[in-house]
Amino acid sequence: MSMLILTPNLPDPDGFYEELIRAHEGLTKEQSDAFNARLILTLANHIGDREVLRQAFEAAK
Amino acid sequence: MVATRYKTAFKLYPYEKVAAQDAAPVRHPVVIVGGGPIGLALALDLGQKGTPALVLDDHDGAGLGSKAICFAKRTLDIANRLGASQPMVDKGVVWNVGKVFHDDHKVFDFNLQPEDGHRNPAFINLQQPYFEKYLVDAIHTAQAAGAPVELRGRNCVTAMEQHGSYSTLTVETPDGPYQLEADYLIACDGARSPLREMMGLSFDGRVFEDNFLIADVHMKADFPTERWFWFEPPFKNSGQSALLHKQPDDIWRIDFQLGWDIDREKEMDPDRIRARVDAMLSSQAGEVPEYELEWTSIYTFQCRRMEKFRHGNVIFAGDSAHQVSPFGARGANSGVQDADNLAWKLDLVLKGLADDSLLDTYATEREHAADENILNSSRATDFMTPKSELSKTFRNAVLELANKHAFARPLVNSGRLSVPCDYTGFALFGADTLLGGPDISKPGMPCPDAPHGDGFILDHLGGGFILLALGCEAQNVSAHGVGAQALNIMAPSDALKARYLGNTAQAVYLIRPDQHVVARWNNFVADDVTAALATAIGKG
Numbered sequence: 001m002s003m004l005i006l007t008p009n010l011p012d013p014d015g016f017y018e019e020l021i022r023a024h025e026g027l028t029k030e031q032s033d034a035f036n037a038r039l040i041l042t043l044a045n046h047i048g049d050r051e052v053l054r055q056a057f058e059a060a061k
Numbered sequence: 062m063v064a065t066r067y068k069t070a071f072k073l074y075p076y077e078k079v080a081a082q083d084a085a086p087v088r089h090p091v092v093i094v095g096g097g098p099i100g101l102a103l104a105l106d107l108g109q110k111g112t113p114a115l116v117l118d119d120h121d122g123a124g125l126g127s128k129a130i131c132f133a134k135r136t137l138d139i140a141n142r143l144g145a146s147q148p149m150v151d152k153g154v155v156w157n158v159g160k161v162f163h164d165d166h167k168v169f170d171f172n173l174q175p176e177d178g179h180r181n182p183a184f185i186n187l188q189q190p191y192f193e194k195y196l197v198d199a200i201h202t203a204q205a206a207g208a209p210v211e212l213r214g215r216n217c218v219t220a221m222e223q224h225g226s227y228s229t230l231t232v233e234t235p236d237g238p239y240q241l242e243a244d245y246l247i248a249c250d251g252a253r254s255p256l257r258e259m260m261g262l263s264f265d266g267r268v269f270e271d272n273f274l275i276a277d278v279h280m281k282a283d284f285p286t287e288r289w290f291w292f293e294p295p296f297k298n299s300g301q302s303a304l305l306h307k308q309p310d311d312i313w314r315i316d317f318q319l320g321w322d323i324d325r326e327k328e329m330d331p332d333r334i335r336a337r338v339d340a341m342l343s344s345q346a347g348e349v350p351e352y353e354l355e356w357t358s359i360y361t362f363q364c365r366r367m368e369k370f371r372h373g374n375v376i377f378a379g380d381s382a383h384q385v386s387p388f389g390a391r392g393a394n395s396g397v398q399d400a401d402n403l404a405w406k407l408d409l410v411l412k413g414l415a416d417d418s419l420l421d422t423y424a425t426e427r428e429h430a431a432d433e434n435i436l437n438s439s440r441a442t443d444f445m446t447p448k449s450e451l452s453k454t455f456r457n458a459v460l461e462l463a464n465k466h467a468f469a470r471p472l473v474n475s476g477r478l479s480v481p482c483d484y485t486g487f488a489l490f491g492a493d494t495l496l497g498g499p500d501i502s503k504p505g506m507p508c509p510d511a512p513h514g515d516g517f518i519l520d521h522l523g524g525g526f527i528l529l530a531l532g533c534e535a536q537n538v539s540a541h542g543v544g545a546q547a548l549n550i551m552a553p554s555d556a557l558k559a560r561y562l563g564n565t566a567q568a569v570y571l572i573r574p575d576q577h578v579v580a581r582w583n584n585f586v587a588d589d590v591t592a593a594l595a596t597a598i599g600k601g
């Protein structure tokens with residue numbers, strides 16, 4: 001069974017964080033929410049493993 | 062007197078007084094209350110097996126108006142087994158292309174290219190009254206050949222009393238009331254089931270807080286034969302979603318999702334309906350084509366089922382037992398599968414070849430199917446009518462992504478079309494010992510169709526138990542007086558090989574009268590098959 005990675009796995013964490021916030025720049029709250037939703041769906045499809053996604057729902061609680 | 066609750070499209074079983082109305086109550090092995098699609102399919106199936114079936118309906122034909130239009134392949138396969146499918150397919154509209162719109166742009170379109178080598182298309186659009194009429198035509202044909210089926214129109218059941226092994230019914234007719242008795246009483250009396258009410262049984266589930274305006278429109282427009290579905294349509298006052306779908310006789314089904322807080326009476330005003338339809342049609346055709354409103358109605362939908370489909374000698378089938386929202390066309394389609402499941406079991410029990418407990422498996426198998434249908438219909442409804450701001454954000458995110466990326470298209474849910482139920486793991490089914498056998502034909506599944514000889518394999522399956530041997534030979538077997546007829550096919554067609562053999566060279570399938578696979582093996586071993594057959598009739 002695949003496991004959700006919960007140890008550091010992102011290269012250049014500060015750089016990623018900056019990019020994530022920048023992606024929301026200039027968006028209204030509603031646009032940001034919509035963006036986030038699209039982002040989650042896109043990432044979920046990439047992961048493509050329902051068990052890993054279920055673990056992520058837990059981890060994010 | 063018998064009240065008329067609705068107009069009929071066709072008079073199919075006009076009232077005729079029968080001698081039994083003036084005599085002491087007559088006992089019938091099977092009385093079916095309700096001559097809708099489910100009661101009719103069941104009566105036809107029983108009659109063809111030689112088991113007497115009496116149908117009572119408070120009207121004398123098929124109700125006029127907008128109900129089911131989408132009939133799925135499995136229903137057509139069942140109707141084919143009953144000899145009723147050809148006129149349905151001939152009359153019905155076959156469609157493959159669907160387009161999904163969001164606001165003023167197309168999100169994507171899909172083409173449900175049917176797989177080759179099946180007698181019936183994935184589905185057809187056909188007005189429900191025609192479906193019922195063709196079933197009655199087939200019943201008349203069967204009657205002429207001696208099938209013991211009787212249809213009594215304008216026979217309204219007004220009271221019932223359940224005794225230990227039978228029920229007594231009071232039936233109102235234009236000539237006054239009479240009584241009759243039933244060993245088995247089958248309630249096919251629709252979503253509002255008077256029998257369910259009389260027995261004080263509950264019907265729990267979810268009401269979707271939404272109203273749908275359904276308009277059947279007659280027009281000679283050359284819109285393509287496609288299913289068009291809008292989320293948040295751009296045309297004026299059209300509500301949360303809209304649907305345009307073609308039916309035979311130049312009739313188009315139009316649905317508008319109006320929301321919960323509406324003034325029903327106001328919304329039914331023909332001028333107001335026409336304004337909506339004008340806006341929809343002109344947005345597509347550039348101008349308003351000439352059309353007439355054939356039928357309009359406002360529905361609220363629910364998903365619910367009875368906790369148990371069997372209560373002693375009273376058995377519920379079709380809408381009386383379960384109700385779903387129509388997205389996915391699972392109402393009549395699943396009800397016909399109820400009839401398909403029940404007929405052979407009832408037949409064996411009445412012929413003394415199976416114990417009464419076999420009928421319990423009707424309930425467990427079809428309750429499971431109802432749960433599956435309710436799950437699918439609820440999911441579609443939740444996608445179409447998001448219940449919170451957040452769920453709407455995700456819904457619209459799916460639609461926006463689907464426009465650009467293929468990955469999001471399977472998430473778009475405007476109704477998942479009815480597919481037959483898989484009974485894997487239920488008590489009457491045996492092991493899957495065919496290593497490498499295809500999943501589509503594993504035990505529990507309905508047999509897939511495939512070309513065979515001049516016709517199709519499904520033409521040869523069903524009715525009774527069949528032992529299908531592919532690439533090898535089997536012999537007839539019997540268990541407790543029930544036989545399984547061997548059908549040996551030494552040189553199967555490529556499609557038969559693909560759908561039944563997979564990676565193996567040969568196989569033996571035991572198939573139920575409703576065309577579901579009981580068990581399958583690599584080769585014929587009489588003892589194994591006999592044991593599986595005994596299990597399949599509840600004597601394992």
Ligand SMILES: Cc1cc2nc3c(=O)[nH]c(=O)nc-3n(C[C@H](O)[C@H](O)[C@H](O)COP(=O)(O)OP(=O)(O)OC[C@H]3O[C@@H](n4cnc5c(N)ncnc54)[C@H](O)[C@@H]3O)c2cc1C
Pocket residue numbers: 094095096097098099100117118119120127128129130131132189216217218219249250251252255256275360378379380381387389390391392393394395396
């Ligand atoms: C708008 C709409 C669209 C739909 N679209 C689809 C679709 O595309 N595909 C699909 O599969 N399903 C669809 N359905 C569902 C489908 O119409 C029903 O599932 C189907 O009619 C159920 O058949 P039935 O035989 O169980 O009940 P019914 O068709 O309701 O028949 C019950 C019969 O019992 C009779 N009866 C009632 N009480 C008594 C009594 N006391 N005595 C004697 N007789 C009685 C009634 O007169 C009636 O003839 C749709 C429904 C609606 C409302």
